[in-house]
Amino acid sequence: MTTPTNDRLSPAQARGRFRGGLRTPTSGWVPGAAQANVLALPRGMAFDMLLFAQRNPKACPVLGVLEAGQLDSELLAGGDIRTDVPAYRVYRDGALVAEPDDVVEHWREDLVTFLLGCSFTFETPLRRAGIPLRHQQLGVNVPMFRTTRRCAPAGTLSGPLVVSMRPIPADRVADAVRISSRFPGVHGAPVHVGDPAALGIGDLAAPDFGDAVDVPDGWLPVFWACGVTPQAAVMESRPELAISHAPGHMLITDLPEAKLQVP
Amino acid sequence: MTTPTNDRLSPAQARGRFRGGLRTPTSGWVPGAAQANVLALPRGMAFDMLLFAQRNPKACPVLGVLEAGQLDSELLAGGDIRTDVPAYRVYRDGALVAEPDDVVEHWREDLVTFLLGCSFTFETPLRRAGIPLRHQQLGVNVPMFRTTRRCAPAGTLSGPLVVSMRPIPADRVADAVRISSRFPGVHGAPVHVGDPAALGIGDLAAPDFGDAVDVPDGWLPVFWACGVTPQAAVMESRPELAISHAPGHMLITDLPEAKLQVP
Incomplete structure (x- = not known):
């Protein structure tokens, strides 16, 4: 999904492409x-x-x-x-x-x-640190899942926490936590590392939103809070x-x- | 204003005192x-x-x-x-x-x-680090000032930024910035260090809220955003x-x- 040119676009130019009708997930677009x-x-x-x-x-x-x-x-x-x-x-x-x-x-x-x-925002610093992003490697959308964790309700709004999942090599999980925790404005540190069942996620191959990605041997699924939660x-x-x-x-x-x- | 006993109260006990009619500034109360x-x-x-x-x-x-x-x-x-x-x-x-x-x-x-x-919240870690708090030394309320900086408006609400001022010894200003910046939930790092005129404050001896404190020789006035701003x-x-x-x-x-x- 990342084309040779779209990481040289300005944000306004990228918005212009989408205004013109281009329809694509935006992971990897306009780094920075x-x-x-x-x-x-x-x-x-x-x-x-x-x-x-x-x-x-x-x-x-x-x-x-x-x-x-x-x-x-x-x-x-x-x-x-x-x-x-x-x-x-x-x-x-x-x-x-x-x-x-x-x-x-x-x-x-x-x-x-x-x-x-x-969280696409902190993918740039993750990638800069050499942490592989499986959905970008596969050219698909990031997988997202409803969890059994409930959000704190407010007035008429209530619902489950939705998370995005990125498999991370075991020896880079600490770095992924450390780097993403420095960006609380774009979800910050993960909410969970490891067993998806603890979040009530039955099958990583069947995301509720986005596309499935595999978890290679020696990698762990890492879950971040996702802005699809209010949806x-x-x-x-x-x-x-x-x-x-x-x-x-x-x-x-x-x-x-x-x-x-x-x- | 800090009595020998009030730093041993629980938050609920302190609230009980105030419910019972005690009227006092709360700087130094219930550390932690x-x-x-x-x-x-x-x-x-x-x-x-x-x-x-x-x-x-x-x-x-x-x-x-x-x-x-x-x-x-x-x-x-x-x-x-x-x-x-x-x-x-x-x-x-x-x-x-x-x-x-x-x-x-x-x-x-x-x-x-x-x-x-x-900001009274981060006074405890400041004090723990040996940074003197002039208003506590003098037993008075912290001085607060309206500034000429405008807040970003929202709907019907607009107004000036209000700041609290603590004089800090010049060699501890960096520590005061470093420590308070770790507490963004209680105003975080200062908004200004030094010359009060840059904030449109004419006279440090005439605060708009709270009590005046002196700035000893070799100390600098340090200004933090203040929760009186919405007032x-x-x-x-x-x-x-x-x-x-x-x-x-x-x-x-x-x-x-x-x-x-x-x-």
């Missing part, structure tokens, strides 16, 4: 630019969503909020949140009703849009309308990854 | 327990306040939110947010109208309460009702300081 999950909800639910994020900061680290009527911000300067993501999902009453390339016709003036950090809450809590990115098809922001690094 | 700023606003303003906090995380780090009708939480187990703070402020249409010991008679069912980290936004943005702690008179929570330390 923070990537974001997108969730737009009617204004009446905005407090519940922001409170859900505050109570579940590993799954929902807020990078920015577009208020009702606002279509861009310093995170997507000159962009349009309705068109600049490679693929969207539209939920009505909690049911997925469309997966379009843009959401201009679904948009409403009262939608408040939450931009939540995505799972939407499916459970059934707001009249919700619009999100399609899993793995992220907003590429103007925020440099380096600005998210602590300490 | 996180202290919190309090701001309660009508539910209709709750999203604006949470968004204001998200956009101004150094001034408004959210430790917890009590939803409408909720009077305690795991941050003040068995407590009552209307009585357990040493002193409160009541604002109507942005004007300070009362500074009572409890706010039972002012309370409304639709108030949402925000608990924001307070300044309330004064400017004039919601019909707002209830807060009185500056320096904080909620002592059950959250251990150690849980706030990163990395």
Whole structure:
């Protein structure tokens, strides 16, 4: 999925490609630019969503909020949140009703849009440290799973924690933890290392979102909190309308990854 | 202000003293327990306040939110947010109208309460490292100042950044930065070191909140973002009702300081 040219694009150029209709997972795109999950909800639910994020900061680290009527911000300067993501999902009453390339016709003036950090952001420093990323090696989307861990509820919103999984060679797990923990704004340290059953995941070959990847001998499955978590809450809590990115098809922001690094 | 006994109290015991009517600044109280700023606003303003906090995380780090009708939480187990703070402020249409010991008679069912980290929390690790705290030496409240720096606005809320000031010996400034930066949940690293004029502060002897302290020869004034910032936004943005702690008179929570330390 990484083409020879897309790591030389600016964030705005990448958004332009997606606005033009390109539909692809964004892992590996525009190294150094923070990537974001997108969730737009009617204004009446905005407090519940922001409170859900505050109570579940590993799954929902807020990078920015577009208020009702606002279509861009310093995170997507000159962009349009309705068109600049490679693929969207539209939920009505909690049911997925469309997966379009843009959401201009679904948009409403009262939608408040939450931009939540995505773990694709720390894949760049992981790769720089020589840690292999299996889904990139295979050219597929990262696998994501619903877990049996419940999020802290907030108002009308409740649901399970969703995680992304990356197999990591056993001798690099410590490095993967150390490096990702420096990026709390894009999910930070893993929530679990090893046995998927402890998270209630029965079969790593059957992810709930994205594509399956194998776990090579001598590697461990490592699980990070995932920004699809609020989509799972939407499916459970059934707001009249919700619009999100399609899993793995992220907003590429103007925020440099380096600005998210602590300490 | 620190008595021989109050550093042996549990957070719940300290809250009990304040519920019983004791009125005192809380710097130095219950070492190891996180202290919190309090701001309660009508539910209709709750999203604006949470968004204001998200956009101004150094001034408004959210430790917890009590939803409408909720009077305690795991941050003040068995407590009552209307009585357990040493002193409160009541604002109507942005004007300070009362500074009572409890706010039972002012309370409304639709108030949402925000608990924001307070820098008194990292005073304990500063002191443990041998860094002198002038306001504790003098037995007074910490001095706080409005600055000419503006916060990022959110909906109806806007206002200036408010800072607390601690003079620090020049050879310990680096340590004070290093240690406080490990506690982003209670304001983290300073926003400014040195010349107060750069923040628009004319006279260190005339704080806007709290008490003046001198800056001894060879010490520098060091400024941290302060949780009184949303009170300044309330004064400017004039919601019909707002209830807060009185500056320096904080909620002592059950959250251990150690849980706030990163990395």
